[in-house]
Amino acid sequence: MFSIYKKELQSFFFTPFAYVVTALFLFMFTFFFNGELGNQDQATFYFSYPNVFYNVIIMFIFLIPILTMRTFADERKFGTEVLLMTSPVNVAQIIIGKYLANITVFLFMLASSLIFPIYTAIKGEVVISQLICAYLGFFLWGAMYIAIGQLVSSFTENSIIAAILGEIVMFVFLFIDDFSMTAFIAQYPVIQAALYAFAAQPRFAYFSQGFIRLSDIVFFLSAIIVCLAWNYISIEKRRWKRG
Amino acid sequence: MITIENLTKYYGKNRAVNNISFTINDNEILGFLGPNGAGKSTTMNMIAGYLPMTAGKVTICGSDISKEPVKAKKNLGYLPEIPPVYPDMRVREYLSFCAGLKRIPAAKKSKEIKRVMEQLRITDVKDKLIKNLSKGYKQRVGFAQALLGNPKFLILDEPTVGLDPNQVAEVRSIIRDLKKEHSVIFSSHILSEVSAVCDRVVIINKGDIKAIDTIENLEKQTGGSLILHIRINGSRTTAANIIEMTKGVDSITKIDVEGDDVYEFTVQLKGDGEEIKNNIMGELLKNNIRISEIYTEKPDLESVFVKLINAKSSKSGIKELFEEIAAENPEESSENEEKEDNE
Numbered sequence: 001m002f003s004i005y006k007k008e009l010q011s012f013f014f015t016p017f018a019y020v021v022t023a024l025f026l027f028m029f030t031f032f033f034n035g036e037l038g039n040q041d042q043a044t045f046y047f048s049y050p051n052v053f054y055n056v057i058i059m060f061i062f063l064i065p066i067l068t069m070r071t072f073a074d075e076r077k078f079g080t081e082v083l084l085m086t087s088p089v090n091v092a093q094i095i096i097g098k099y100l101a102n103i104t105v106f107l108f109m110l111a112s113s114l115i116f117p118i119y120t121a122i123k124g125e126v127v128i129s130q131l132i133c134a135y136l137g138f139f140l141w142g143a144m145y146i147a148i149g150q151l152v153s154s155f156t157e158n159s160i161i162a163a164i165l166g167e168i169v170m171f172v173f174l175f176i177d178d179f180s181m182t183a184f185i186a187q188y189p190v191i192q193a194a195l196y197a198f199a200a201q202p203r204f205a206y207f208s209q210g211f212i213r214l215s216d217i218v219f220f221l222s223a224i225i226v227c228l229a230w231n232y233i234s235i236e237k238r239r240w241k242r243g
Numbered sequence: 244m245i246t247i248e249n250l251t252k253y254y255g256k257n258r259a260v261n262n263i264s265f266t267i268n269d270n271e272i273l274g275f276l277g278p279n280g281a282g283k284s285t286t287m288n289m290i291a292g293y294l295p296m297t298a299g300k301v302t303i304c305g306s307d308i309s310k311e312p313v314k315a316k317k318n319l320g321y322l323p324e325i326p327p328v329y330p331d332m333r334v335r336e337y338l339s340f341c342a343g344l345k346r347i348p349a350a351k352k353s354k355e356i357k358r359v360m361e362q363l364r365i366t367d368v369k370d371k372l373i374k375n376l377s378k379g380y381k382q383r384v385g386f387a388q389a390l391l392g393n394p395k396f397l398i399l400d401e402p403t404v405g406l407d408p409n410q411v412a413e414v415r416s417i418i419r420d421l422k423k424e425h426s427v428i429f430s431s432h433i434l435s436e437v438s439a440v441c442d443r444v445v446i447i448n449k450g451d452i453k454a455i456d457t458i459e460n461l462e463k464q465t466g467g468s469l470i471l472h473i474r475i476n477g478s479r480t481t482a483a484n485i486i487e488m489t490k491g492v493d494s495i496t497k498i499d500v501e502g503d504d505v506y507e508f509t510v511q512l513k514g515d516g517e518e519i520k521n522n523i524m525g526e527l528l529k530n531n532i533r534i535s536e537i538y539t540e541k542p543d544l545e546s547v548f549v550k551l552i553n554a555k556s557s558k559s560g561i562k563e564l565f566e567e568i569a570a571e572n573p574e575e576s577s578e579n580e581e582k583e584d585n586e
Contacts, residue, residue, distance in 0.1 A: 003343025010340075011331060083327035083388070086291040087344040088316040240295050 001093040004084070008071075008101030018105050021067055025109045028059045033116055049117065049126075050134045050208030057138070057204070060145055061174065065166035067105060068149025069159040071098050072235070076157035085239070095150075095231050102146045110139060130210040137207025140220035141200060145170055147227035154234045177201045244268055245290065245396055245426070250299035252285050252450075259285045261450040262299070267396065267426050272418065274441030275430035282450040283430040284324055287400050290428070291321040303396065317346075320394040324401050326385025330374035334365060334384055337373060338391065345392040359387040363417065379410045386414070390421075397421060399429045403436060415440050469539045470496075471510040471520060477532035479506045485526045486510055491519040505535070512539070 012018040032055040036048075075081040084094050120126050148169055153162040177199030179185065180192045196202075200223075203216040245267040252260040260282045267273050277283050288294040290301050292308045292315065301308045306315040329337060338356045347355055360366045363383045368376060373384060382402065389397055399418070403411045418440050421427055431437050437444055438458050446453040454461065475482050479498065486492055486508060497509035512519055516539040527534055 003340055006343065007329075007332075007340045010336065011329070015331060078327070078329060079323065079325040080327040080329055082288075082291075082293050082321070082323045083341070084344070085293045086316060086319065086321045087341075088313045088346060089344060090313060239293070 001089065001097040004089070004094055004097030005101050005104075008098055009104060012101065012105050018108060021063065021105070022109045022112050024066075025056075025059075025063055026112055028063075029056055029113050029116065032056055049131055052116075053134055053138050053208060054204075057141060058174065060142060061167050061170045064106075064142065064145040064170065065149050065152075065163040068102055068146055068153055068166065069163035070153070071102065071150045072154040072231075073157050073159040073162045077159070091232055091235055095228055095235070099147065099150060099228060102150060103143060106142050106146060107139075110135065110142070127210075130208075133210045133212055134208045136212065137204045137216075140207075140217065141204055144200065144220050144223045144227070145173075147224040147231075148173070151227045151231045151234065154231050154238075173198070173200055244304065245428075246300075246302045247286075247290065248300045248302075250286065250289060250301065251297045252282075252289060252294065253297045259450055260289070263447070263450075263452045264299075265445055265452070265455050267428055269395075269426055270422055270424075271443065272422055272427045272429060272441045274437035274444040275428055275447065276432070276434065276437050276444055277430075277447040278432055281432075281448045283432075283447060284400055286447070287321075287398050287428065287430060288323070291319060291323075291398050292316055293321075293323075317392075318395045320389035320391070320397045322385050322389040322397075322399045322402055324404070326381050327388070328373045328381055328384055330372070332373055333370055334360075334373060334376075335369040337384065338387060341388045342391050345394075347392050355391060355393075359390045362390060363387045364413075379406045382406060382410075382414075386417075393424065395425060397425050397427045397429075399427060401430055401432070403431070403433070411436075469512045469516040469541060471512055471516065471523075471539050472507060472536070473510065473523065473527075473534060474501065474505065474507045474536035475527060475532050475534055476505050477527075477530075478504075481530055482506065482508065482527060482532050485530060485532075486523055489519060489523050489526065491515070491522075507536075 029052070032052045035055070036052050072081075075084065085091075117126050117131055149162075149166040152166040152169060153159070155165065156162050176195055178201075180195035180199065185192050185195065200219070203219050206213055206216055247266065248264050250260055250263050251258070263286065265273075275283050275287070285294065289296045290303075290308070292301075292312050295309065301315075303315040304318050308315040329340075332340070335356065338359065339352065342352045342356060357366075360369060363386055365380060365383050365387060368380055373381060376384065382405070386399070386402060389399070402418070403414050406414065415436065418427055418429060429437075429441065441458065443455065443457050444461065445455045473482075473486070483495060483498070486495060491513050493511040493513045495508055495510050497507075499507040499509075501507050520537060520539060524534060524537060
């Protein structure tokens, strides 16, 4: 498991890949940060990190698939899947090793975004406790998206298709609560409740307000576990189905 | 020892491998021979534990590959048909990754990597990106990966495909050297390669095993009978009839159209070559058919192989052979037919 983790990290950090993705992430962060700073519509000057995070999460839809699209698709494309499968490691170790590597790159991105709060703290004031909660929610959200992206990557050997499919699934996950609130769905309370159960946004809202609720953490963790377990099944299933 | 029992694989409704069983002994090189699409790669993938089998069992050193995969795979080194290399990694980096995958202790790692790099002579490219290497070097890097950790059994799927003759010879000599410490299963569709390297051969076609034997025994199988080549100038129908009627002729296996009314017959004999040759020559000359060349030859492995693979077509009669030729050279043969009619 550790060797797979190490190899994945090498492929991110020994190539420009991780740095380019992080630069893009910071560019977007800056964009929304400045937008938020320049928000003059409020009677009183109003700025909060959770609002920045909200906007950046929309950008996750494009960023995370770039990170995860190659995870399994490229292994299949280059035929290196055979190497992994015929080595004395089991599939679960492969999946977890790769997942941890993706998470590490994501943490690298998050860490680089810390310059904004630090800068704010120097020039003004930051509510540390709220910031930590927001970062935790932000991290869990990203971790869930990485699990989704990794799962989608195991469906195909074309990394571009993996990225686009991932974007669609993530898009659905982001807007499922807005969708469940529409007048049409509201006619059917059962469906509304069912859809709302999958909504991640209201759960993130609690984090951004400074709440850490067990149920929210469980929500994100169970989403991650379901995706990784499905990932395992999809890889095993394909082995059984074809050659 | 690797034991393969009743191994079967279906791809949907297509049967790729049908109920095959054989064993690989210690310190043995086993050739796995068959035409393209015979099920060689599928079988090797199943032995290596990449593909699950539909039915059957593969046991490596006492551990069942589907029940104790991790334990069984520790004794295996596998080089698939396409070398499983990461194009964006450097050779040393890649081997170090593979060493980790194979759970080679950190202390032995660099020594082990050095050893396989020397064995396959890739030390001079160790800092190059794999994507910049030639096909031959990529193949060798893949091979080096299989040797890491000194596994007891090596499975090599067509290791010489796409290499230049020098490299082929080199890879063969490496395989021969490996015999001292390892058992090797080695697939190929090139017969000379298998006969040059292997102790035993498994011949497979369309998922069925056609033969398992040593090279010498396979040669002996058809050793008694000879093959006769005759090149004639004249009517091929008459010639074919004469040859078929001659005592001691088993069958005509091939008729090549060499030119205008010039044919080369390949004939399988059952009895004493000299006598049959004389009889045929006499009969042909009586019928005004000129003979430009006639000689007998001992069957080589190639013909054993072809015979085993195409067990059906070698038994087909003259008519089918003519049909085959007509299909291959439509114009020529129709002209010839006319001429024959005029005669």
